[in-house]
Every structure is written in C-alpha cells, then in structure tokens.
Amino acid sequence: MTTHRYATALDWSGSTGAGYEAYDRTHALEVSGVELCASADVAFRGDASLPNPEELLLAAASSCQLLSFLAVAATARIDVVDYRDDARAVMDEADPPLRVGRIVLRPTVTVRGEVSEERVRHLLEVAHRECFIARSLTSEVTIEPTVVRSVR
Incomplete structure (x- = not known):
C-alpha cells in the first residue's frame, strides 16, 4: 500500500x-x-478581498467531488462535457462548537450521448462516497445536482 x-x-x-x-x-x-x-x-476581522480557510475548505470539497465524478464517469464511458458547481457552506455560531457544519455542492453536469439522468445522479453519489475530502470531514456534505444534456 x-x-x-x-x-x-x-x-x-x-x-x-x-x-x-x-x-x-x-x-x-x-x-x-x-x-x-x-x-x-x-x-x-479578516480581509474580504482574500480567501479564508472556510472558503478553502469548501473549495477543496467541491474540487474533490469534481475529480472523483470525472473519474467514475470516464470509467463508465459517460461523456461529461461541462461541470460547474455553485457550492455553499454554513458555519452556525448558535450551534457550538464553532465549525463548518454543512456543505452543499450544487453541480450542474452537462453530458453528451445516451445516458439517463438517473445514471448520472447515481455516479455523482458514487463519486461522493469515493471523495477523499468528503470522507475526511465531520461536516454534513450533500449534493444537489442538475443534469443537462449537451445539444452539440
């Protein structure tokens, strides 16, 4: 190993x-x-023009989900032509201890060819289970995908 x-x-x-x-x-x-x-x-008291650790954590979760999904989609011979994520994280000061408690990934996945939306959603879930970052977090991580068919 x-x-x-x-x-x-x-x-x-x-x-x-x-x-x-x-x-x-x-x-x-x-x-x-x-x-x-x-x-x-x-x-x-940070600088709003610069990324902060909480944003970097969210970016890591979003990036890992993308890379895990592309790997499982390619292995399944699904032609993914675009992937955009509008991710969000919540850190609630009223729910101690202070931590990022919830991450929501909202990928819009564009696929080409004959593949059902159900299959793409299943592969997104498989990718989520395989994502190293998501498995490393104690935060709740959910995925709310949108699947789009490419017209090209």
Whole structure:
C-alpha cells in the first residue's frame, strides 16, 4: 500500500501586542509551489478581498467531488462535457462548537450521448462516497445536482 503525503507552507508576521482587534490576519500559503494570499473571514476581522480557510475548505470539497465524478464517469464511458458547481457552506455560531457544519455542492453536469439522468445522479453519489475530502470531514456534505444534456 502507498502512503500519500501532502505538505504546505504558511508564513505570517506582524504583532498581536495591541490585542485581538489590531493584528493583521493576512498570511501567505504555499501549495505545490503556488503562493496564495489568504486571510480570516470578515466576521473574524479578516480581509474580504482574500480567501479564508472556510472558503478553502469548501473549495477543496467541491474540487474533490469534481475529480472523483470525472473519474467514475470516464470509467463508465459517460461523456461529461461541462461541470460547474455553485457550492455553499454554513458555519452556525448558535450551534457550538464553532465549525463548518454543512456543505452543499450544487453541480450542474452537462453530458453528451445516451445516458439517463438517473445514471448520472447515481455516479455523482458514487463519486461522493469515493471523495477523499468528503470522507475526511465531520461536516454534513450533500449534493444537489442538475443534469443537462449537451445539444452539440
């Protein structure tokens, strides 16, 4: 069996000496040699123009679902020609402990050829069960797909 290992780098500098309200939340993340600039959610005094950890978690769940679905669709010889996801996450402060408690993935999947919507929905569920990120989360992750037939 192979063990997969992942690494990122994070860099922040500043001062928390003036208290919680005053320090800068902006930090650099390096992932696979690509540097991203991130911050905290605005609710936690972050910069709204930068991605925050909660958004990055949602993006990881959405991306993993896409990649898992494309793999199972290709194996099943289903011709997927477009996939767009309008994903959402909810973190409810009234439901402690504070965490992202719910993720909803809303993919619109466009397929070409003779394949039933039921088959595509089944493959989306198979992909969800195989998604490494979804299986790693304690959050509820649901999928609300729309299936479209390509006219080309």
